[in-house]
Amino acid sequence: MKTYILTRVILSIPMIFILLTIVFVVLRILPGNPVTAMLGPKAPPEVVKSMEAQLGLDKPIIIQFGDYIANILRGNFGDSTVTTLPVIQELEERFPATLELTIFAMIIAVTIGIFFGSTAAYRYGRPVDAIARIYSIFVYSMPVFWLGIMLQLIFGVWLKALPVSGRASPFMTPDNMYTGLYTIDAILNGQWNVLYDSLLHLVLPSVTLGVVISSVFVRMVRSNVLLSLSSQYVISARSRGIKESKVLYAHALKNAMIPILTIMGLQFALLLGGAVLTETTFSWPGIGSYLVERIRYRDFPAIQGAVVFFALFVVVVSILIDIINAWMDPRVRY
Amino acid sequence: MSNILEAKDLNVEYLTRDGNIKAVDGVSFSLGFHETLGLVGESGCGKSTIGLSLLKILPINAKVSGNIFYKDKDMVKMPDNEIRSLRGKEISMIFQDPMTSLDPIMRIKNQFFETIRAHFPKMEESEMVKISSNVLKSIGIDPSRLENYPFEFSGGMRQRVMIALAIVLNPSLLVADEPTTSLDVVVQLQIMEVLKELKDQKDMSMVLITHDLGLVAEIVDKVGIMYAGNLVEFGDVDSIYDDPLHPYTQLLLVSIPNVKLEDMKLKYIKGNLPSLKSPPQGCKFHPRCPFAMDICLKADPPTFAVKGRKVKCWLYKGEKDGSRKTDTASIG
Ligand SMILES: Nc1ncnc2c1ncn2[C@@H]1O[C@H](COP(=O)(O)OP(=O)(O)OP(=O)(O)O)[C@@H](O)[C@H]1O
Numbered sequence: 001m002k003t004y005i006l007t008r009v010i011l012s013i014p015m016i017f018i019l020l021t022i023v024f025v026v027l028r029i030l031p032g033n034p035v036t037a038m039l040g041p042k043a044p045p046e047v048v049k050s051m052e053a054q055l056g057l058d059k060p061i062i063i064q065f066g067d068y069i070a071n072i073l074r075g076n077f078g079d080s081t082v083t084t085l086p087v088i089q090e091l092e093e094r095f096p097a098t099l100e101l102t103i104f105a106m107i108i109a110v111t112i113g114i115f116f117g118s119t120a121a122y123r124y125g126r127p128v129d130a131i132a133r134i135y136s137i138f139v140y141s142m143p144v145f146w147l148g149i150m151l152q153l154i155f156g157v158w159l160k161a162l163p164v165s166g167r168a169s170p171f172m173t174p175d176n177m178y179t180g181l182y183t184i185d186a187i188l189n190g191q192w193n194v195l196y197d198s199l200l201h202l203v204l205p206s207v208t209l210g211v212v213i214s215s216v217f218v219r220m221v222r223s224n225v226l227l228s229l230s231s232q233y234v235i236s237a238r239s240r241g242i243k244e245s246k247v248l249y250a251h252a253l254k255n256a257m258i259p260i261l262t263i264m265g266l267q268f269a270l271l272l273g274g275a276v277l278t279e280t281t282f283s284w285p286g287i288g289s290y291l292v293e294r295i296r297y298r299d300f301p302a303i304q305g306a307v308v309f310f311a312l313f314v315v316v317v318s319i320l321i322d323i324i325n326a327w328m329d330p331r332v333r334y
Numbered sequence: 335m336s337n338i339l340e341a342k343d344l345n346v347e348y349l350t351r352d353g354n355i356k357a358v359d360g361v362s363f364s365l366g367f368h369e370t371l372g373l374v375g376e377s378g379c380g381k382s383t384i385g386l387s388l389l390k391i392l393p394i395n396a397k398v399s400g401n402i403f404y405k406d407k408d409m410v411k412m413p414d415n416e417i418r419s420l421r422g423k424e425i426s427m428i429f430q431d432p433m434t435s436l437d438p439i440m441r442i443k444n445q446f447f448e449t450i451r452a453h454f455p456k457m458e459e460s461e462m463v464k465i466s467s468n469v470l471k472s473i474g475i476d477p478s479r480l481e482n483y484p485f486e487f488s489g490g491m492r493q494r495v496m497i498a499l500a501i502v503l504n505p506s507l508l509v510a511d512e513p514t515t516s517l518d519v520v521v522q523l524q525i526m527e528v529l530k531e532l533k534d535q536k537d538m539s540m541v542l543i544t545h546d547l548g549l550v551a552e553i554v555d556k557v558g559i560m561y562a563g564n565l566v567e568f569g570d571v572d573s574i575y576d577d578p579l580h581p582y583t584q585l586l587l588v589s590i591p592n593v594k595l596e597d598m599k600l601k602y603i604k605g606n607l608p609s610l611k612s613p614p615q616g617c618k619f620h621p622r623c624p625f626a627m628d629i630c631l632k633a634d635p636p637t638f639a640v641k642g643r644k645v646k647c648w649l650y651k652g653e654k655d656g657s658r659k660t661d662t663a664s665i666g
């Protein structure tokens with residue numbers, strides 16, 4: 001297992017390097033740079049020149065690339081051209097928001113996926129099954145931001161029941177930060193009103209993201225549970241008097257989860273795309289909205305940093321999923 | 335209560351998109367306590383369907399009618415809850431393919447425990463370990479292997495584990511659906527030996543489903559011959575072997591590789607099993623029957639009682655003693 005994880009980490013290094021190169025090249029090919037984005041088209045040329053020199057943008061591309069890679073190898077992502085703060089520090093500040101949103105969305109997606117998907121499989125061909133199929137097609141074809149805006153409209157504007165942007169109301173952040181996840185920190189501090197407030201803020205964004213992800217889950221769970229329900233060990237478990245609920249969850253679903261986890265590991269990068277859109281829609285101060293915000297300013301170091309961060313996140317999560325998979329499936333030996 | 339099991343006019347139909355399949359067609363038989371019944375027939379004749387209906391674990395597209403009395407209670411009408419409490423405790427089943435019959439990601443131990451707990455929710459773990467170890471030992475598997483996963487066993491060992499799981503709660507009836515078909519010959523005989531010991535040592539009744547009449551001859555007391563969903567002959571094993579009445583039984587016996595046959599050639603029955611969706615008019619066997627008469631093409635024969643046996647064949651109409659004899663040699 002250890003060597004397996006090590007191999008995975010080592011294999012991900014070239015992948016991240018290629019990604020770094022692509023981001024670097026794309027940013028330089030696209031029109032505009034941090035200086036023009038900041039100063040606008042009417043800025044005097046000498047000001048532009050001096051600022052470009054200050055940011056090192058006047059050097060030949062290949063030198064810029066060498067500096068960039070050399071810095072990253074030292075763990076230095078450079079300073080933001082907008083705030084002049086170190087990018088790594090900004091990412092660290094914003095990452096917990098993304099993590100918290102992703103975790104809650106995952107909980108929602110997995111819950112919907114498992115219950116809806118396995119019930120649909122169990123009641124194959126019945127109304128629940130039809131509803132599940134319509135649900136997943138409908139949700140799959142729904143743009144993330146559209147669902148987000150609709151929920152904002154209904155629950156925020158009309159019903160005025162839930163906050164539609166940000167992570168917390170003013171003065172409602174945890175006193176002491178341990179993890180950066182507001183819900184966890186609020187619990188650790190015993191600030192129950194803060195916990196309540198942050199949960200309220202989490203509802204709409206995590207439901208939006210969770211529902212969107214759940215469409216894929218429902219389908220995967222349904223088809224895989226359907227497959228394992230028809231397998232011989234299910235019939236044989238029934239023949240021993242095992243309760244139907246146990247047959248479904250302890251045997252059929254558990255076996256179905258193994259291929260599902262594998263696919264999930266592969267799809268995690270796609271899920272993050274949804275996270276970026278959700279963060280933008282709900283002004284959620286995570287890495288996704290950071291990325292979108294800084295693209296507008298052509299904040300090269302920030303964009304590069306955020307992309308690498310996402311890549312690392314994907315690598316870590318897919319390794320975690322592999323570990324869970326190995327733990328669930330005794331036949332897997334790395 | 336003289337019989338542990340009694341099927342009366344059992345019918346099972348599979349509803350499919352393109353027509354219904356009558357897999358079991360008016361089957362009646364009975365099985366006494368401590369008796370073993372061999373259900374024999376070609377592939378697709380409805381043997382497994384009967385086996386599954388004895389535990390009421392048929393696929394959802396199956397429609398059952400008739401009666402199956404287990405200890406005088408009709409299982410066809412029994413509520414799900416009650417029938418579930420019988421499965422594994424009163425009636426157990428083992429299946430053809432031991433490689434897929436165990437949950438691949440669950441330790442053997444836990445498959446035993448969940449089976450015991452399904453019927454005795456309050457039993458202590460130590461007690462469950464004891465029971466499971468004993469039954470494994472009795473079947474020739476080291477109890478330390480409770481910790482293993484199914485993939486750590488060979489096919490023959492897995493079938494032993496399956497048998498152990500089926501008998502861990504001492505059921506009164508064991509249904510074995512071709513338990514040796516997917517195993518190699520040496521292991522086949524070992525598993526048959528295990529079943530024979532079970533029959534002798536525990537007071538268990540058995541329904542042994544097979545397409546190999548030769549393999550089960552030693553262990554069964556009664557034999558039911560099936561053809562295209564019908565039970566065409568039913569009676570004591572010895573009388574059926576010595577004096578097969580139904581033409582199909584006669585052909586089956588001839589087709590067994592038999593040392594008594596001079597040419598030692600494997601005989602087989604000409605033709606194929608008819609379609610169960612649109613079976614032939616009259617007797618379903620008539621297209622392959624060497625003795626087919628006019629009436630066989632027109633009317634499905636009822637079951638006649640002949641020589642203490644039951645035969646579904648027009649040849650025995652009105653013959654109480656079964657004096658009508660067919661010549662086996664001429665059809666071999
Ligand atoms: N779920 C199902 N839906 C539709 N038809 C089915 C279903 N299960 C079985 N059948 C059909 O019912 C008939 C009887 O099947 P069954 O499995 O009982 O035969 P069998 O005698 O056990 O055969 P084998 O020796 O191959 O195991 C076959 O024609 C089969 O194709």
Ligand SMILES: [Mg+2]
Nearest residue numbers: 381382383511
């Ligand atoms: Mg079968």
